[in-house]
Amino acid sequence: MAKPLVAFYWCASCGGCEEAVIDLAEDILKVVEAVDIKLWPVAMDFKYKDIEAMEDSALAVSFINGAIRTSEQEYMAKLLRKKSGLVVAFGACSHLGGIPGLANVANKKEIFETAYKLTHTTVNPKGVYPQTVTEIPQGKLTLPEFYDTVKTLDQTIEVDYYLPGCAPPPDLIMNAITAILEGKLPEKGSVLTVDKALCETCPLNKSKPDKLAIKEIKRISEVIHDPEKCFLAEGIICLGPATRGGCGERCINANMPCRGCFGPTKEVKDMGAKFLSSLASIIDVDDEKEIERIAESVLGPIGLFYMYTLPSSILRRKQGV
Amino acid sequence: MKENELPRIIGFLCKWCSSAGADLAGVSRLKMPASLIPIRVMCSSRVDPVFVLKAFLGGADGVLVAGCHPGDCHYQSGNYYTRRRFALTKKIFEELGLDTNRIRLSWISASEGHKFVNVVTEFTENLKKIGKNPIETEVFL
Numbered sequence: 429m430a431k432p433l434v435a436f437y438w439c440a441s442c443g444g445c446e447e448a449v450i451d452l453a454e455d456i457l458k459v460v461e462a463v464d465i466k467l468w469p470v471a472m473d474f475k476y477k478d479i480e481a482m483e484d485s486a487l488a489v490s491f492i493n494g495a496i497r498t499s500e501q502e503y504m505a506k507l508l509r510k511k512s513g514l515v516v517a518f519g520a521c522s523h524l525g526g527i528p529g530l531a532n533v534a535n536k537k538e539i540f541e542t543a544y545k546l547t548h549t550t551v552n553p554k555g556v557y558p559q560t561v562t563e564i565p566q567g568k569l570t571l572p573e574f575y576d577t578v579k580t581l582d583q584t585i586e587v588d589y590y591l592p593g594c595a596p597p598p599d600l601i602m603n604a605i606t607a608i609l610e611g612k613l614p615e616k617g618s619v620l621t622v623d624k625a626l627c628e629t630c631p632l633n634k635s636k637p638d639k640l641a642i643k644e645i646k647r648i649s650e651v652i653h654d655p656e657k658c659f660l661a662e663g664i665i666c667l668g669p670a671t672r673g674g675c676g677e678r679c680i681n682a683n684m685p686c687r688g689c690f691g692p693t694k695e696v697k698d699m700g701a702k703f704l705s706s707l708a709s710i711i712d713v714d715d716e717k718e719i720e721r722i723a724e725s726v727l728g729p730i731g732l733f734y735m736y737t738l739p740s741s742i743l744r745r746k747q748g749v
Numbered sequence: 750m751k752e753n754e755l756p757r758i759i760g761f762l763c764k765w766c767s768s769a770g771a772d773l774a775g776v777s778r779l780k781m782p783a784s785l786i787p788i789r790v791m792c793s794s795r796v797d798p799v800f801v802l803k804a805f806l807g808g809a810d811g812v813l814v815a816g817c818h819p820g821d822c823h824y825q826s827g828n829y830y831t832r833r834r835f836a837l838t839k840k841i842f843e844e845l846g847l848d849t850n851r852i853r854l855s856w857i858s859a860s861e862g863h864k865f866v867n868v869v870t871e872f873t874e875n876l877k878k879i880g881k882n883p884i885e886t887e888v889f890l
Contacts, residue, residue, distance in 0.1 A: 533844070701798040704841060708834035714819070716832065723836040730844045742802045747846040747884060 432488035435467035435508055439501035440528040440578065441494030445519040446470045448595035455602050462609055479511055487511050489608055493518040495528045495739065496579040500572035509585040520594040520689045522581035525739025532738050532745035533730060535576045580740050590619040594689035594736060597676050621674030623694050626686055629673045632658045641712035645725050648685060659685040660710060665732060670703035689736050698742045700733035755784040756810035756876035763793045765823035766858045767815035773862035781866040782873045794827035798838045801852060810882045811851045811872060818856040850879055
């Protein structure tokens with residue numbers, strides 16, 4: 429019997445998700461044995477035209493990581509959707525927008541100006557910016573169009589399943605691949621992990637007091653964290669209460685608070701707003717001036733509350749830019 | 750905003766104080782601009798920041814959250830939660846490029862019909878100056 433055909437593709441991402449596939453270690457041999465990889469730009473040499481030449485739905489499954497930021501990524505996402513039976517959004521960026529999605533606090537013009545003009549290490553006296561088409565004597569050079577707004581994968585194409593995480597943990601990847609090969613998949617649109625908040629499985633949960641009450645919001649660098657104690661009880665912001673679990677508490681076990689890469693649980697529409705609500709509940713201060721001071725002490729609230737979820741939030745981007 | 754045009758304000762009023770205050774303004778036949786669309790909630794702390802954001806996406810020009818005076822909450826401490834949540838919501842609002850003058854938190858008791866009228870009138874005048882909610886007209890996706 430012919431092996432099922434599989435594609436891995438990357439859009440606006442760091443490459444960590446590709447690394448996560450490699451992190452399957454010996455298990456990757458089982459994967460390679462069971463499937464035939466047709467496209468994997470980071471690891472193997474295939475051409476887009478080979479994919480274009482395939483019949484529709486010829487690929488069993490495409491794993492697409494990264495957010496959608498340029499026209500090339502949009503084109504490939506749409507192409508792979510057409511050629512695949514299943515599309516899995518792989519990792520936080522394609523699932524929720526991820527770190528590249530934080531660029532939604534700016535627009536294309538601001539980003540280009542910063543990257544190609546204003547940074548101290550850039551010398552660009554003529555103000556040359558990337559163009560989609562450049563004429564040179566040898567012919568035409570082209571670059572993809574850079575969009576103003578970063579989108580998640582499911583804002584671009586229909587997505588069947590989501591593998592959350594930055595990057596997805598190897599055990600979840602292996603579970604997902606096994607489920608696909610055996611045809612034991614959950615309901616379409618599912619996030620392939622548990623639907624419970626991280627706090628439920630957090631090893632520090634038992635140290636959490638019955639009623640959390642903090643007087644001050646602190647940064648992790650400002651305190652000596654007791655590895656046995658709940659971060660929120662110490663006044664350090666941890667997104668555990670608003671984040672989906674199943675990640676294996678990798679950050680918590682490394683003495684770092686949760687930053688929310690698994691995204692919200694199923695019913696939550698806007699993770700940042702949800703966490704903001706829960707944070708407001710545990711601040712134990714009633715004086716008006718004092719509350720405003722504490723609100724001011726939250727540095728970069730978008731980067732904190734919406735670190736991985738800005739493009740998938742209700743507003744999706746900063747308004748008026 | 751045109752001369753006679755009124756802004757649209759979504760008002761989340763707590764059942765025990767502010768909503769009763771609005772009723773008092775009504776039965777006392779006090780005059781105020783017809784700009785507020787009231788939504789009665791059991792407590793001002795029921796107002797999730799998502800409600801506020803959704804109201805703006807739906808085209809509201811302003812959002813008013815009103816509850817009992819601090820110390821007078823029917824549920825002991827609900828309005829303190831509201832106050833903290835509001836402070837943080839304002840911060841998010843600024844960062845997302847929305848005008849914080851479009852959201853307002855007020856304490857209005859059941860006996861303060863006049864205060865309710867003053868708050869609505871003042872908020873309406875302020876919103877008239879700021880103009881229409883830009884989200885409605887801008888393509889932002």
